[in-house]
Amino acid sequence: MPIAPEHRWLYPIDWRELSNLIRFGRAKGRCEHCRRPHGRDVLHLGDGVWWDEDASRWRDGQGGVLRCLAAPADLAGAQPGFAGIDPPASMRVTRVILASAHLNHDPGDNRPRNLAALCQRCHMRHDAGEHRRRRWLNAFRVRAIGDLFA
Template sequence: MPIAREHRWLYPIDWRELSAFIRFTRARGRCEHCRRPHGRDVLHLGEGSWWDEDTARWRDGRGRALRGLAAPAELARRTPGLAGIGAPAALQVTRVVLASAHLNHDPGDNRPRNLAALCQRCHMRHDASEHRRRRWLNAFRTRAMGDLFA
């Protein structure tokens, strides 16, 4: 994820190298929460389940193998009119991009145990509470400035 301009000064000079080490050396190019592979298009059901081509099985949002779901090609054969498309309408395709996330939301804390390689979905889920807090704080400041000058 791009670094906000106002937060750039909190990151160390070697952030690119540190981030690359976390994403590709330690995590081996996979999300550390759900195991999605970096740089690939992944079939998913929208609620977190995704098709792992390497092991030919469905995985849940935490990377654990799921049972009982047919392969995407089998789902396409079962759904009339979609055999030519190759995937049923319920399947979505997303390109996975890994980013290094600060687990405690402090961009100044760059210890390896505070950093995790996360895909977009896991990163947004991890940061959801922090995003809500910041939205509330920005709205509060805006109302306060309006009260001050109105």
């Protein structure tokens, strides 16, 4: 996720190198929560379940193996398209991009144990509570300013 200009000063000068070390050194190019690979198109069902081409298995939102689903080629009837198949309407394809996330939501705390390499889905889920809190504060601030000048 891009850094907001007003928060840029909170990050260290070497943030790009630190982020690369976390995403590709420690996490080896995979999300540390669900194991999705960086830079690849991933077939998924929209509820966190995704097809791991390397292992030829379905995985859940935490990276665990699901054994109850058939392979995408079996579900789609082996038509050409993504990885040799044309996904049915219930399946979607998404490009995975890893980002370094602050687990405690403090951009000034850059200890390795506070950073995690997360795909966009896991990052948004991790930050959902913080986003709700900020939306509420911004709405409250706008109403308070309106009360001052009304």
